Amino acid sequence: MSLIDISAGEFRFVAKLEEQLAPVTCARFRTMLPYAEKLIHVRWSGEGCWIPMGDNPYDLPWENATRHPAPGQFIFYPGGYSETEILLAYGGVAFASKLGPLAGNHFLTVVEGTEQLPLLGRKVLWEGAQPITFTAR
Structure with a gap:
């Protein structure tokens, strides 16, 4: 199992790459590590944060795709109908853009620190963008 350390604002998480369910997406994400960006609150999708x-577009196949990620699941939308993005669900999410419903590849799942997800979501919602970094263990 491949683990990723995530730092988002003041919060720390450990997540596992879903390599059996989304091997191409996970391999592509690994090439991006270490990855640092800003995490902002979603506009249409519900209780989630995203990285624009x-x-x-990224040339990724649809694998382990979902429109409704569970809290702690990251999805990678490779672009096309809307801009490319990574989304983290911290509560109920119905992934969408201004063009309508979308699906993304579920490739990463938080396995440590899930109890902090609602706190992170509220911080991003009320205080704005937070730095987020992903590093391989």
């Missing part, structure tokens, strides 16, 4: 990655 611009209009450059």
Whole structure:
């Protein structure tokens, strides 16, 4: 099992790559590590935070795709109908954009620190963008 350390604002998490369910997406994400960006609150999807990655699409197949990630699940939307992004659910999410419903590849799941997810979500909602970093163990 491949683990990723995540620092988001003042919070720390450990997540596992879903390598059997989303092998291509996980391999692509590994090439991005260490990865540092800003985490902002979603606009249409519910209780989630996202990392906007611009209009450059990533050539990823649909694997382990979902529109409703559970709290602690990260999904990678490779672009196309909306901009490329990574989304983290901290509560109920119905992944969408201004164009309507979307699905993304569930590739990463928080396994330590899940109790902090609602606190992180509220902080991002009320205090704005937070730094987030992903590093391989």
